[in-house]
Structures are given as structure tokens and as C-alpha cells.
Amino acid sequence: MKFLCVECDKVMDFAERQVPGDGTLAAVFTCGSCDREVAMLTNPMETQLISSLGVKIGGREVPAQPMELARTSLEDGRDDAFVLSEDIPLASDDPGTRGEGASAGEATAIRIVWTSEATGRLERVPSFVRGMVKRIYTDWAREKGVSEITPESMDRARTELGLEGM
Amino acid sequence: MRKIRTYQDVTHDTDSGLLEQVVDQQHRLADRLALVRSVVAVASGKGGVGKSAITANLAAALAGRGLAVGAVDADLNGPSLGRMLGVSGARLADRASGVEPAQGPSGVRVMSMELLQQEKDAPLRWREPEMGRFIWQSTLETGVLREFLGDVEWGELDVLLVDVPPGTDKIARLLELVPDLDQMLMVTTPSETSRFVVSKSVRMAREADVGTVALVANMVGHTCPECGHVSELFTGDGAKRLEEESGVPVWAEIPFDPRFGAATDSGTPLVITDPDAPSCRAILALADRVEGQVGIRARDTVETAGS
Numbered sequence: 001m002k003f004l005c006v007e008c009d010k011v012m013d014f015a016e017r018q019v020p021g022d023g024t025l026a027a028v029f030t031c032g033s034c035d036r037e038v039a040m041l042t043n044p045m046e047t048q049l050i051s052s053l054g055v056k057i058g059g060r061e062v063p064a065q066p067m068e069l070a071r072t073s074l075e076d077g078r079d080d081a082f083v084l085s086e087d088i089p090l091a092s093d094d095p096g097t098r099g100e101g102a103s104a105g106e107a108t109a110i111r112i113v114w115t116s117e118a119t120g121r122l123e124r125v126p127s128f129v130r131g132m133v134k135r136i137y138t139d140w141a142r143e144k145g146v147s148e149i150t151p152e153s154m155d156r157a158r159t160e161l162g163l164e165g166m
Numbered sequence: 167m168r169k170i171r172t173y174q175d176v177t178h179d180t181d182s183g184l185l186e187q188v189v190d191q192q193h194r195l196a197d198r199l200a201l202v203r204s205v206v207a208v209a210s211g212k213g214g215v216g217k218s219a220i221t222a223n224l225a226a227a228l229a230g231r232g233l234a235v236g237a238v239d240a241d242l243n244g245p246s247l248g249r250m251l252g253v254s255g256a257r258l259a260d261r262a263s264g265v266e267p268a269q270g271p272s273g274v275r276v277m278s279m280e281l282l283q284q285e286k287d288a289p290l291r292w293r294e295p296e297m298g299r300f301i302w303q304s305t306l307e308t309g310v311l312r313e314f315l316g317d318v319e320w321g322e323l324d325v326l327l328v329d330v331p332p333g334t335d336k337i338a339r340l341l342e343l344v345p346d347l348d349q350m351l352m353v354t355t356p357s358e359t360s361r362f363v364v365s366k367s368v369r370m371a372r373e374a375d376v377g378t379v380a381l382v383a384n385m386v387g388h389t390c391p392e393c394g395h396v397s398e399l400f401t402g403d404g405a406k407r408l409e410e411e412s413g414v415p416v417w418a419e420i421p422f423d424p425r426f427g428a429a430t431d432s433g434t435p436l437v438i439t440d441p442d443a444p445s446c447r448a449i450l451a452l453a454d455r456v457e458g459q460v461g462i463r464a465r466d467t468v469e470t471a472g473s
Binding site: 054 | 168170171173176178179180181182183184186187188190191194257258259260261262263264265281282283284285288290291292293294295297298301302305306309310312313317318
């Protein structure tokens, strides 16, 4: 998929993606020469075609989570299929135990703290995808240097990452 | 009419990142399978020939020898391997690097759609617009199978068995994901119909240059538990004919034994509880053949590269 600015004969670059939550998607592309913008709007069927591949237009803000496609696409997912990360021992290669720039073998004590309000909000997420959602927020917090996750920082992460419904 | 450059004319990408993400998926899968010495598909093309029961017993037999064994239930719409290997209801530990598979009493690591579904009798359904489901259903199923193979923390394995559902398209799907498959066991029965269907799968496997292709003839005769008389379940010698026609060897002939299915249904493969049963002796002989081929393709590749 490429967008060509016909007037400038230049390939337009991806600029922004918006997911309104109704199954549609908007992706904005910009011409680097004349700054003209176009928005590609997809209907639910077209959006599904892309998401069925397990990819996102414009790339990913956070790496793909393990079994993301199964978790987000299955209609009747089992509530207790996955054990939350706090229920199992943290491995040294778990990013949740590491500080910025630490290697897999250099586990440190730096951890992201979740406030009780944020934890309460996380508990409203279906357990089938809760572990994955928690991982996304934790990865975002680490990248932004946020040491405490609150409902406000969750809102910020949702906006920045385009995570509708999470 | 003005001339607009075609897609191929334009070499610069739009930075949509789609291709990079697909390549990342492929790398993730390849990295995970790099820790597996042999990926072994148990396929047929034909339904109802006993693939899953053979996979479960073969996995248990190999694990019983001390091999590190994983088993993927590629039958997303009719999963049964989890039940057969005793992991029904198991929960999966969620880690950043991958999901840990369930582990049954035989020591086999298992991933099955059964572990992800809420209701036991619920058919597989996807969250998708109702219109045109057929368009992306195959894409979704292929994607989830890729995740079963690549997003599960299999660790270092000697053998990863893949129970492939009926249909040559399902074999093609697996070959798309694992193009350098080490072994493919084609399960058939003595029936002519089975020979007819399985011959298509054999051809597909050979054309795909699968490392080793072998036949497993299932339900070959039935031994009466009372008098020992052997009677035939099927007329015909389809497996033998297929061997002669295709040149693909029969590695095992497994006699019908009602206990084989009953034990497997209970979550404990018969090969664990009664390894001396005729059907289990055949499974153990099959395990010898499979184990004998473990790592051979990798060694050949290294030798070819070094020569």
C-alpha cells in the first residue's frame, strides 16, 4: 500500500492512525513536499482484513504481545486461560523487572508501580486479555519514564497508543 | 490522460510498516523454532483415521524416553489433543517473551485451542463483521496457528509434534509457516478411500521437499481380546498400495484396539499404562523411527553448507 501525491509525484508518508472503536479506522498520510494530507478511511470489513494479519497500519507503538491475535480475535475466550504475571515468578528476562537499557542478564529492582485505582481499572478488563493489556501499559510507562501507573497515565497511554477499549 | 506511476514504479515506501510487521512475525517464528531439533507433522488429509490419538501416544512415548517434546493441536475447530494429553483446564503463564505451554502428566508441553475457549461445546468463533466471514477466516486461523508455534515458550525441544486437521489445505497452511519441516507422518488406514485421499497429501509433502515423509497405517486388523483371532476392519490393502505407488515407506502398522482410544480419551495415552499392548508396541516402533530422524535435516544442512 502506497499513497502518491499526484501533483508532486512524491510518495506520501504515514502520519497518524485513529481507531474510533466502531470497527472503522482512519490513517492519515502526508506529502513531504506540499504538506497535503489525505485520510484513508476503512470500513469494518476492510479494517478486519488488516487486523486478521496481526498488523497495524503505520507500525506498532509497542511490540506485538504474545498470542495477541488469538486474544483479541476469539469470540468466546476463556476468562481464566492466562495466569497474570504477578501470579508467577518473574524471570530475569522479564522486562517488568528491568530498568531502562538493562540487558537480559542484568535484572534490577526497578519496577513500575500500579496504584490501587489503576489496578481496579485493570481488573475491569476481561481476564482473557488482562495480562497482555497490563504488559502494554507497563511497556509504555517504562518507555516514557513513568514509574507509577495511575488512571490518568492510563488515559494518556490510551491516547498515545490508540488503544480503544483498553 | 496523465501518466501516474505504478506501484512497482514507486520504490519508496509509505511507511505503513505492514511488510516489516509481517517479516517480524516470520522472524519471531523462525527464532522460536530454531530451538526445536525436529518439527514433525502428523497429517493425513483424511479425517477419522486416528491422527490425534497417534500424536498423543507418540508424544508420550518420545517423552517417556527422556526427550523434550512439545505438541501443537493445529486443529483449531475440533481440538482434542489437550484432552488426550491430560491438560484440559490448564492455565497458561503469561510472560513478555511468550506464553508457557501446558504440561501434562506425560511431560509433553501442549498448546491447543481447547485451552483458550470458555465453553466446552462452543464452536470456534471470531470477533469479526458478520459479512464475508469466509474472507478472513483462513487468515485468522493461519495467524493463530503461527502464534501457537511462535508465541509459545516451547524452550529447547527435541521434537515438536503438530497434529494437522483433515484437508490438504491445512497441510499447505503448515508448510507455509514451517517450510523446512523435518518429518511428516501420513496417517492412513487400509481402506481404498483413505489411500485415494492420502495420496494427495503425500504428493503435496513431497513437492514441498519435506525432509522425511512416512506412512502410518492405522486400524490394521483387530485382535480379539478373548481368543486372539485377528480379523480385518477394512477390506483392501490401501497403505501397502500407497507405499508401492509413492515409494513412501510404511513406518508403522497399528492394530485396532478399543483401549487405545478409551485411554487416550481419559487423558492418559495407552502407551504409558500398557506399553506391551500390540498397538503400543507399534507406537514405540514408530517412536524409534521418528527419534532416529531427529536432527538429521539440520545436520544435512550444515554438511551441505560446509561442503
